[in-house]
Amino acid sequence: MITIALPSKGRMKEDASAIFEKAGLKVAAVGNERSYRGRIEGIDDVEIAFLSASEISREIGNGSIDFGVTGEDLIREGLAEADSRVEFCARLGFGHADVVVAVPDIWLDVNTMADLGDVAADFRARHGRRLAIATKYWRLTQQFFSRQHGIQLYRIVESLGATEGAPASGSADIIVDITSTGSTLKANHLKILSDGVMLKSEACLVRARKPEHDADPKVAEIIARIQAVV
Ligand SMILES: Nc1ncnc2c1ncn2[C@@H]1O[C@H](COP(=O)(O)OP(=O)(O)OP(=O)(O)O)[C@@H](O)[C@H]1O
Ligand SMILES: O=P(O)(O)OC[C@H]1O[C@H](OP(=O)(O)OP(=O)(O)O)[C@H](O)[C@@H]1O
Known part of the structure; x- marks a missing residue:
């Protein structure tokens, strides 16, 4: 299972979901509108966690999520040696x-x-x-x-x-x-x-560097799809 964290509130929330939708990764809430869990329509084995921008930086640092959308400032402030622990996959063009x-x-x-x-x-x-x-x-x-x-x-x-x-x-x-x-x-x-x-700084798609990602085609696909629309 791959977990992607998207901002649950604040200034990055709408733009983050919009980029995913543009990339063909339409996010649907699980349960009601206020749920903090979601999924991607038509793709199994991927779950969405809705967290605040600063929580996303923390969770990506401890590896409890695979991908996140958050500000580069929050990643670099939150994590020592950020580049060895996360990959900046795409700069998303909002949240400057x-x-x-x-x-x-x-x-x-x-x-x-x-x-x-x-x-x-x-x-x-x-x-x-x-x-x-x-x-x-x-x-x-x-x-x-x-x-x-x-x-x-x-x-x-x-x-x-x-x-x-x-x-x-x-x-x-x-x-x-x-x-x-x-x-x-x-x-x-x-x-x-x-x-x-x-x-x-701007909003980025970031990936926690995990060895198991290398062999997972879904990981490469998510990155490629987002990169194609920014
Ligand atoms: N004018 C701005 N003021 C504050 N943050 C901004 C601004 N423009 C862009 N950002 C970016 O937005 C991100 C913070 O977003 P936001 O303030 O929505 O987070 P948050 O949901 O309030 O998080 P938390 O409540 O956990 O601190 C940062 O990466 C920051 O660089
Ligand atoms: O250059 P400007 O356009 O004036 O924006 C900068 C201000 O915006 C943010 O505060 P905000 O009031 O959004 O609250 P926050 O700190 O809670 O995000 C930030 O902390 C700065 O104070």
Whole structure:
């Protein structure tokens, strides 16, 4: 049995089902409309699980589902060594969002990650504490700051919502968050650093890498059908 997880709610739900239908994989709920299980019309041995976008990232990581449709950001944030554990089979053309580093507009001299590195280096001497970054993207932030830009002097402040408000409220100095139209950043007087786009995310069809998939023609067929329509 192959299990495919599709978003049960939220901004990716409708588009995910529509892509499957376009690929000739029409999803039908099992039981009533509110059921969290489904199947694909005309294909046996494939079941659909309806989960939230972030649950799909978690379940694909622990291998309890075979395929999922979710954002690349949620996969890369949720899983260490994502590329060795999952295969990105197709980029689906919806759910676009950039994960960005943004600082207050009034930081006139800070426009690049190098500038921010200078600020971080001086921060403790000037303010008696480390530069604080509000985000829910811990893993991506650490990779980008520490590994890619060699910035080590910062502190992450976990934010579970309204991240863009953190600099104004004083709970952090800068943020890492997703943006699509940019209007939330603008409304909160924040600007994206010129080299501060950490990830250009969109909805993807992802597969948990499992050895038994190699010999399963259904797995190849699902991938081929989705790739043919995106
Ligand atoms: N403007 C946006 N704001 C937030 N997420 C967006 C936006 N545009 C695209 N996305 C993407 O949508 C996905 C999150 O979807 P959604 O917010 O619907 O999840 P969810 O159902 O709320 O999940 P959960 O409730 O478990 O967090 C992420 O991959 C994100 O990159
Ligand atoms: O660049 P923009 O188009 O302004 O979009 C970005 C905003 O949208 C999302 O929040 P949303 O209000 O959708 O709530 P969520 O965080 O619960 O998804 C996201 O967290 C950003 O705050």
